[in-house]
């Protein structure tokens with residue numbers, strides 16, 4: 001399944017590559033602490049059951065669903081007569097593990113997982129699957145044996161917000177494509193999905209009070225091919241699917257720039273009252289909502305109200321980037337009216353870091369996307385109490401090319417090989433105190449990306465690098481360790497039928 005021209009690039013295993021490490025040492029992102037017990041080993045069998053009482057049952061069912069296809073074993077959840085060979089999930093974790101941490105013990109007799117919440121159990125399951133042979137990721141029955149190395153792992157994340165972004169605005173992605181990516185990122189303990197739902201080229205979320213946004217603005221995409229949009233039911237389907245993978249959706253409605261699709265849908269949103277023609281190129285910075293018209297704020301409020309009502313997560317992203325066609329004065333006036341609307345509908349604002357110009361209130365968060373080490377706007381934001389989401393474009397952008405030969409992607413922020421994606425620290429790079437870092441994100445803008453294979457080729461193996469910066473303790477960051485552990489993920493992606501870039505920096509096995 002892992003075929004195609006894209007995979008032909010790379011794939012070189014350097015001479016003297018390290019031998020494949022044991023599974024306990026191969027986890028990505030690296031756990032806080034791993035204590036192998038070479039004398040012990042657990043083997044899944046026909047008799048293995050999952051014991052997951054009470055609130056643990058949902059993750060128990062998910063785990064059984066992970067284990068059944070490749071093993072062909074029945075893996076009952078909470079059977080009436082549990083026998084030997086059980087995997088036990090319990091919400092009796094030490095509070096010191098925090099809301100997302102877990103302890104995982106593997107002995108000859110059993111696998112025991114302890115956490116304080118279902119999120120922690122879910123994270124443990126992602127570790128557990130990496131302890132099994134790569135074939136566990138296959139959708140069809142594979143030969144065993146299904147053994148896990150003995151030992152104990154204690155783990156918890158460095159940051160609570162570990163995000164991946166998709167841009168269905170530039171090229172539309174179907175609900176199934178979004179779900180496929182959700183499953184892929186969940187394996188690396190990503191817990192936020194940022195959806196860039198609107199841009200010049202397309203408006204992708206149905207808004208009942210402004211139906212032309214999708215009837216007109218949803219029809220186009222980059223390159224002139226047909227676009228598409230999510231009905232509110234589709235969006236809810238994505239939100240619920242993400243929640244079943246313990247991922248919370250952060251919707252972005254980009255404004256006041258990046259709004260040509262809205263301006264093409266409603267003439268009255270334009271200062272001159274004339275609808276813009278649709279746009280299918282890849283320039284940025286040419287569109288702006290009309291800051292001095294009342295109807296602009298009725299529009300924005302209607303959109304924010306509907307999006308907030310559909311979104312259980314705490315943040316609503318209002319974009320704010322590259323507003324080159326909005327004066328600073330207008331930009332600040334616009335944000336001063338819009339920021340309270342986000343609060344009015346119960347959400348915290350998130351915006352690209354330029355919106356720091358508008359001095360958002362203390363509970364707002366700024367997403368840094370610059371290519372420099374920090375920005376004075378971040379210092380002011382930290383002083384106001386804003387949290388900073390780290391996504392420096394020259395480190396974490398999954399739409400940048402790996403090198404000059406990469407057939408997809410852009411290069412305005414430079415080439416990003418795996419070592420570049422891994423070789424920075426969120427707090428140090430931005431010059432922001434650790435406590436002010438909300439977390440990290442790996443954005444992926446889609447001017448050049450159209451299919452799941454494209455998404456996978458650009459995200460893997462860089463997304464796991466960003467995931468590790470967000471999860472693992474700062475002092476554990478080590479490129480030699482990471483590249484060896486990353487190599488062990490390749491057979492997992494192959495078993496899952498997922499594409500990836502065979503970076504020559506990684507000693508693929």
Ligand code: TNX
Nearest residue numbers: 284321322352369399410445
């Ligand atoms: C800049 S990053 C943008 C997007 C483009 C992206 C391409 C950011 C906040 N804005 O509009 O799609 O570059 O990499």
